[in-house]
Amino acid sequence: MATANVQAYIAPSAVGVNPETRNLLRFTTAGSVDDGKSTLIGRLLYDSQSVYEDQLASVRSSRINRSHGPVDFSLLTDGLRAEREQGITIDVAYRYFSTPRRKFIIADTPGHEQYTRNMATGASTAQAAIVLVDATKGVLPQSRRHAHIASLLGIQHVVAAVNKMDLVNFDPAVFANIAAEFQRMAETLGFKSIYALPISAVDGDNVVRRSARSSWFDGPALLEYLEELEPDAAASHDGGVRFPVQYVIRPDGGFRGFAGQVISGVLRPGTPVVALPSGATTRVRSIVTYDGELEEAAAGSAVTLTLENELDISRGDILTSIEKQPHVSRRFKATLVWMHATPLEPGAYYLLKHTARTVRARVTKLDHRVDVNTFTQIPAANLNMNDIASVELESALPLFFDPYRQQRSMGSFILIDPLSHATVAAGMIQGPAEQPDSSYVRGLETTLAAVTAEDRRQRFGHGPACVWITARPRVAELVERVLFDQGWHVQRIDQELETQELAAVARAFRNAGAVTVFSLPSPPAEATNELHELFGANAFFSSGDQGTDHEAASDIIQQLRGWKELHGQRSHGQERHSQENDWRDTAARKRSERQ
Amino acid sequence: MTEFSVGEPREALSAVALVTDILKEHRGPACLTCSFQLEDMVVLDLLRRQLPDIPVLFLETGYHFTETYAYRDRMTAQWNLNLINVVPKESVASQEAQFGVLHRTDPGKCCQLRKVEPLLHALQPYDVWFTGLRREQSPSRKDLKSVEWHKLPTGKAVLKVNPLAMWEWKQVLLYAAEHHIERLALYDAGYRSIGCEPCTAVPLEGADPRSGRWGGTKLECGIHTFSNGSK
Numbered sequence: 001m002a003t004a005n006v007q008a009y010i011a012p013s014a015v016g017v018n019p020e021t022r023n024l025l026r027f028t029t030a031g032s033v034d035d036g037k038s039t040l041i042g043r044l045l046y047d048s049q050s051v052y053e054d055q056l057a058s059v060r061s062s063r064i065n066r067s068h069g070p071v072d073f074s075l076l077t078d079g080l081r082a083e084r085e086q087g088i089t090i091d092v093a094y095r096y097f098s099t100p101r102r103k104f105i106i107a108d109t110p111g112h113e114q115y116t117r118n119m120a121t122g123a124s125t126a127q128a129a130i131v132l133v134d135a136t137k138g139v140l141p142q143s144r145r146h147a148h149i150a151s152l153l154g155i156q157h158v159v160a161a162v163n164k165m166d167l168v169n170f171d172p173a174v175f176a177n178i179a180a181e182f183q184r185m186a187e188t189l190g191f192k193s194i195y196a197l198p199i200s201a202v203d204g205d206n207v208v209r210r211s212a213r214s215s216w217f218d219g220p221a222l223l224e225y226l227e228e229l230e231p232d233a234a235a236s237h238d239g240g241v242r243f244p245v246q247y248v249i250r251p252d253g254g255f256r257g258f259a260g261q262v263i264s265g266v267l268r269p270g271t272p273v274v275a276l277p278s279g280a281t282t283r284v285r286s287i288v289t290y291d292g293e294l295e296e297a298a299a300g301s302a303v304t305l306t307l308e309n310e311l312d313i314s315r316g317d318i319l320t321s322i323e324k325q326p327h328v329s330r331r332f333k334a335t336l337v338w339m340h341a342t343p344l345e346p347g348a349y350y351l352l353k354h355t356a357r358t359v360r361a362r363v364t365k366l367d368h369r370v371d372v373n374t375f376t377q378i379p380a381a382n383l384n385m386n387d388i389a390s391v392e393l394e395s396a397l398p399l400f401f402d403p404y405r406q407q408r409s410m411g412s413f414i415l416i417d418p419l420s421h422a423t424v425a426a427g428m429i430q431g432p433a434e435q436p437d438s439s440y441v442r443g444l445e446t447t448l449a450a451v452t453a454e455d456r457r458q459r460f461g462h463g464p465a466c467v468w469i470t471a472r473p474r475v476a477e478l479v480e481r482v483l484f485d486q487g488w489h490v491q492r493i494d495q496e497l498e499t500q501e502l503a504a505v506a507r508a509f510r511n512a513g514a515v516t517v518f519s520l521p522s523p524p525a526e527a528t529n530e531l532h533e534l535f536g537a538n539a540f541f542s543s544g545d546q547g548t549d550h551e552a553a554s555d556i557i558q559q560l561r562g563w564k565e566l567h568g569q570r571s572h573g574q575e576r577h578s579q580e581n582d583w584r585d586t587a588a589r590k591r592s593e594r595q
Numbered sequence: 596m597t598e599f600s601v602g603e604p605r606e607a608l609s610a611v612a613l614v615t616d617i618l619k620e621h622r623g624p625a626c627l628t629c630s631f632q633l634e635d636m637v638v639l640d641l642l643r644r645q646l647p648d649i650p651v652l653f654l655e656t657g658y659h660f661t662e663t664y665a666y667r668d669r670m671t672a673q674w675n676l677n678l679i680n681v682v683p684k685e686s687v688a689s690q691e692a693q694f695g696v697l698h699r700t701d702p703g704k705c706c707q708l709r710k711v712e713p714l715l716h717a718l719q720p721y722d723v724w725f726t727g728l729r730r731e732q733s734p735s736r737k738d739l740k741s742v743e744w745h746k747l748p749t750g751k752a753v754l755k756v757n758p759l760a761m762w763e764w765k766q767v768l769l770y771a772a773e774h775h776i777e778r779l780a781l782y783d784a785g786y787r788s789i790g791c792e793p794c795t796a797v798p799l800e801g802a803d804p805r806s807g808r809w810g811g812t813k814l815e816c817g818i819h820t821f822s823n824g825s826k
Contacts, residue, residue: 251763288769290773291609482797550796553796
């Protein structure tokens with residue numbers, strides 16, 4: 001199942017909009033490896049006749065046998081592995097089944113404790129969370145953490161499935177103790193409903209049907225309970241249209257479309273919209289797909305829009321309704337779930353992925369951390385794996401967001417390590433930081449330091465350099481254009497200058513972090529010396545006397561890209577020297593290859 | 596093998612219907628050649644819904660962009676692809692030691708050694724060959740058919756299926772966006788037809804997309820011309 005379709009199917013705002021989806025319940029399961037989560041899901045699918053015969057046959061013939069039952073139900077969910085691998089940042093698999101009364105979608109997440117992150121990301125569209133508790137172990141810290149994360153995610157209904165009751169002989173006292181402890185804990189988390197029940201996933205007790213072995217328990221079986229649960233219609237968003245632009249579609253010819261997914265609201269030709277950040281308003285002209293136009297696009301659908309006016313809109317911008325616009329701010333408060341073995345580096349830049357845009361951002365303030373045993377707030381100097389904290393973040397560019405409580409997709413984000421590309425945290429935006437702009441100015445002398453060369457490097461993705469292209473003005477133009485289009489900070493100089501002037505110009509652009517392209521006749525010796533002095537190994541000279549303009553430009557661009565690759569993302573000054581040497585080797589090798 | 600009418604009624608089918616039809620009627624082993632350009636990803640997306648394990652043949656010339664390799668690996672993991680890297684007889688180093696830098700001196704020979712010959716060999720086990728070719732891509736493809744017979748040097752005939760033959764670039768972009776297919780980052784840098792790094796440039800504005808290949812000196816590497824529709 002393609003992730004895209006899943007997302008369209010389970011879009012949160014579809015709830016309460018379409019009567020078809022009213023009878024749909026999305027839930028997530030959380031538990032540790034040995035809690036029997038896979039077995040429970042397998043059992044739900046099997047007992048509700050959602051398993052195809054061939055799947056069952058392959059499970060029956062499997063040589064692996066992990067449980068003592070005649071059929072190992074956990075194997076039914078192993079087919080999900082491939083689906084799990086689909087998402088890089090969000091490895092969640094969805095499982096569908098239905099009963100005559102309701103359709104269900106399970107967001108299945110791997111079980112190990114360190115995969116709390118999967119729960120955080122997978123649960124975000126769920127309406128109910130099932131927390132598995134092992135009857136032989138009781139309520140563990142991870143049960144508390146799972147319940148807490150479920151509440152942070154805005155999931156309103158929590159179920160404690162006390163599993164492996166067969167191993168404690170269905171002792172009512174064991175269940176009563178665990179249920180009471182879970183109840184006490186979950187009560188502090190603001191759920192709409194809390195339900196605990198005794199089950200045995202392996203044997204099927206109280207999963208689909210009530211069990212005679214627990215005749216002392218008079219509550220409904222798990223599936224009965226899930227069929228009856230009334231999910232909150234308030235989960236749908238009435239805050240207006242949200243359409244983050246994922247791609248600008250510009251094939252040759254006059255067509256200019258904006259592709260993305262409708263997060264909330266309904267779009268039709270003629271619907272007025274405002275483009276953020278520009279603030280320009282226009283109307284939807286048409287809704288196009290690869291095989292025709294649509295009259296309407298509702299939340300969850302992925303479409304391309306054309307607009308009545310030519311607006312300057314790029315990837316990551318957002319189209320919203322004019323009436324109800326999202327917050328626009330560089331500074332905001334959020335709840336962060338840290339999910340990586342490497343702790344948070346306060347003040348360091350991470351990549352923040354939010355709707356269709358990825359921007360650089362850093363944690364500027366750690367308000368407090370949550371102790372999962374007591375749910376109390378404790379001061380924090382740092383964040384480690386599985387920590388949950390309230391923080392303030394600052395992004396390099398403004399984000400357009402709604403608080404997570406109002407609109408989950410518009411309020412959630414992940415943080416990515418810029419070097420390893422690992423997902424390190426999942427976040428839920430609470431709202432803009434207080435006094436987002438004035439405090440920015442007021443705190444100037446204390447929190448904001450002068451812009452450094454390193455800051456510029458971070459923003460542009462490269463450090464300063466100069467490129468001398470002798471007597472090939474078209475080549476210089478092509479180089480400038482291509483690099484510029486790729487987001488480089490690049491400036492071409494084609495005015496003849498005295499050596500001293502030239503040095504001053506070069507110094508100014510170097511200090512601005514730019515790649516300066518000199519498009520001039522061959523440099524006099526003293527100018528060459530000046531440039532070597534200023535740029536060291538980052539000075540490039542091209543006689544450009546080979547090949548067509550295109551080839552020559554292509555050559556220079558390749559070299560600069562290689563150079564940028566080695567230098568661009570580096571953030572630790574001490575590595576500079578060795579990398580420059582490496583680059584010289586690479587450049588020398590490339591040159592010799594070409595000769 | 597059943598003889599199969601090639602040409603007319605097939606041309607009228609949508610890409611989805613064509614793929615379904617071919618996979619239903621033609622039971623022999625099928626593959627896709629894939630350079631991880633957007634067209635290939637669209638065809639792959641159509642195919643993987645019905646044949647998640649379809650062999651995906653990537654001509655691993657050793658000269659691709661770093662970005663292409665990274666994207667190949669990412670998508671292979673994300674879509675759980677059955678990727679087959681089709682490698683030439685000689686490594687880049689060994690070829691350059693023997694012949695020098697062929698992509699500069701004789702790009703035709705370079706393509707022959709690193710793409711055409713390895714592919715001819717790799718196609719041998721298959722009866723059906725899917726591609727992402729489109730008519731619009733270049734003048735050399737303007738008469739492309741949705742379904743064609745291709746004869747391999749061994750004499751074996753392979754059914755070559757080009758589901759996007761009639762598609763415009765716009766449809767490719769729209770399909771990819773609607774289906775959340777992430778695209779190779781090089782497109783955002785202005786590239787339109789992406790092959791080996793030394794022989795790929797950004798086309799000039801208004802020029803046809805494949806004019807950026809081989810410095811404009813040729814349009815085809817040879818893998819789509821070697822058998823030339825012969826019966």
